[in-house]
Amino acid sequence: MLFILLFNLIQDQWKSNFHDAEYADILKLPPQPVTSPTQPKSILKGTEQKAKQKVVRSSSLNRGVIKRTPVLSPVRANNDSPLPGIIRSRRHSIGSTASLERSLSKISLKEPAEVASSLMPEYSKGSRISSCTSVRRANSKLGVCGLENLGNTCFMNSILQCLSKDRTLREYFCDRKYKKDCKGACRLTNAFGEFMDNIWSKSEPSYISPRSVKLEVQKLAPKFVGNHQHDSQEFLRYLIEGVHDELNVVKTKPTYSYDDLDDMRDDEKARVVWERYLSRESSLIQDLFVGQLRSTLTCSQCGHASVTFDPFWDLSLPIPIKRGDVADIAECFQTFTQEEILDGAEKPTCEKCKKRRKCTKKFLIERCPKVLVIHLKRFAGQRYRTKLSTHVIFPTELDIKQYTVAKESRRYQLFGVSNHIGGTAGGHYTAYCKHPDSGKWNLYNDTRVSPATPSSVNTAGAYVLFYELM
Numbered sequence: 001m002l003f004i005l006l007f008n009l010i011q012d013q014w015k016s017n018f019h020d021a022e023y024a025d026i027l028k029l030p031p032q033p034v035t036s037p038t039q040p041k042s043i044l045k046g047t048e049q050k051a052k053q054k055v056v057r058s059s060s061l062n063r064g065v066i067k068r069t070p071v072l073s074p075v076r077a078n079n080d081s082p083l084p085g086i087i088r089s090r091r092h093s094i095g096s097t098a099s100l101e102r103s104l105s106k107i108s109l110k111e112p113a114e115v116a117s118s119l120m121p122e123y124s125k126g127s128r129i130s131s132c133t134s135v136r137r138a139n140s141k142l143g144v145c146g147l148e149n150l151g152n153t154c155f156m157n158s159i160l161q162c163l164s165k166d167r168t169l170r171e172y173f174c175d176r177k178y179k180k181d182c183k184g185a186c187r188l189t190n191a192f193g194e195f196m197d198n199i200w201s202k203s204e205p206s207y208i209s210p211r212s213v214k215l216e217v218q219k220l221a222p223k224f225v226g227n228h229q230h231d232s233q234e235f236l237r238y239l240i241e242g243v244h245d246e247l248n249v250v251k252t253k254p255t256y257s258y259d260d261l262d263d264m265r266d267d268e269k270a271r272v273v274w275e276r277y278l279s280r281e282s283s284l285i286q287d288l289f290v291g292q293l294r295s296t297l298t299c300s301q302c303g304h305a306s307v308t309f310d311p312f313w314d315l316s317l318p319i320p321i322k323r324g325d326v327a328d329i330a331e332c333f334q335t336f337t338q339e340e341i342l343d344g345a346e347k348p349t350c351e352k353c354k355k356r357r358k359c360t361k362k363f364l365i366e367r368c369p370k371v372l373v374i375h376l377k378r379f380a381g382q383r384y385r386t387k388l389s390t391h392v393i394f395p396t397e398l399d400i401k402q403y404t405v406a407k408e409s410r411r412y413q414l415f416g417v418s419n420h421i422g423g424t425a426g427g428h429y430t431a432y433c434k435h436p437d438s439g440k441w442n443l444y445n446d447t448r449v450s451p452a453t454p455s456s457v458n459t460a461g462a463y464v465l466f467y468e469l470m
Ligand SMILES: [Zn+2]
Pocket: 299, 300, 301, 302, 303, 304, 350, 351, 352, 353, 354, 357
């Protein structure tokens, strides 16, 4: 037994000395492509989604009609929904794939990981203390704790580090408030709660294993089974939407007809659509992360404007391609909110003209979330991924006033950055996070933690940014 413990310790130490790509190389694993970049799609589900007409930027699907409520994908791209119920409705996920996913999901329950977990060193097991809250108040070193790499799982580690440093999530999970909201088995939520409890009970040089979180996420999304490298933003979406689904206080979701929105003013419509969304989706997770986006489609012929509202979990900002390898985040926001012309094969049908017309499409933020997650769209292409290595300059204090409908000041403070280093064939993820008590920044690289300065967190590797409303 002692030998096994020692062996594990040495192996962990050895692992942590290598980047994932190098590690894979040593183990003679084939290079793992980073999974295709997936942008969040509308999180509206069921009847709401059916009630809407999707405007897709694809010539083959361009029979889009400007209806009352077209879903203008808030992030300008479609994506597999992280929600398990929707996995099966994916365009390419027909019956056989779905059953394969289900069987993979079953296999994952008996992964060697569970066997391995019984051999893990004691400190990395889910040992729970009564309350990490009272302890951590007196000790701002707690939470400064590394995470074991379970084999290319740095994408997960970088996200977990950022989420763990959110004050509201810390209070909710470390104080066990989530237990009241858990009505079912809540397996993912419990795994995340245990992870939060663990990370806020430890300080470096110890590190913990996030294995149970991974096991639960891969039950929702079998693509995470195994030791492949994945997209950290995609993992984030599966994780937070998965936890939200378990904590959602709404068990029977009301359905609505959207015909009554026709005669409403835009601000009134925004409020009604938001209230209806909340009547279907309500949890602390949703309350923290979800904002509302306004999409306006304007006919160039008759000037008719079709305004729709969609919730968003994060904003995927395009990186402008220009000379020089530096861009400001303001330019990313401008690109995101600037009017886009839909012409040629992309022409939607105007509901007033009843004809396909050249239109302009524009996004603005209607409602600001408490935690603003910004995803910089560095990756393009599905089969052959390419990466933009542009250095995006972003401030530690960000005001998004200009990109909102209300044009009122909305100031955010940066508290976490998930970085992607390297190319598409075998990159590595790290995270910069600000400690919520000490305000000090650290660089989290799997098991290793090193001090950082606020000015050092803005690197060309920045991929997902976490801002909290001030
Ligand atoms: Zn028109």
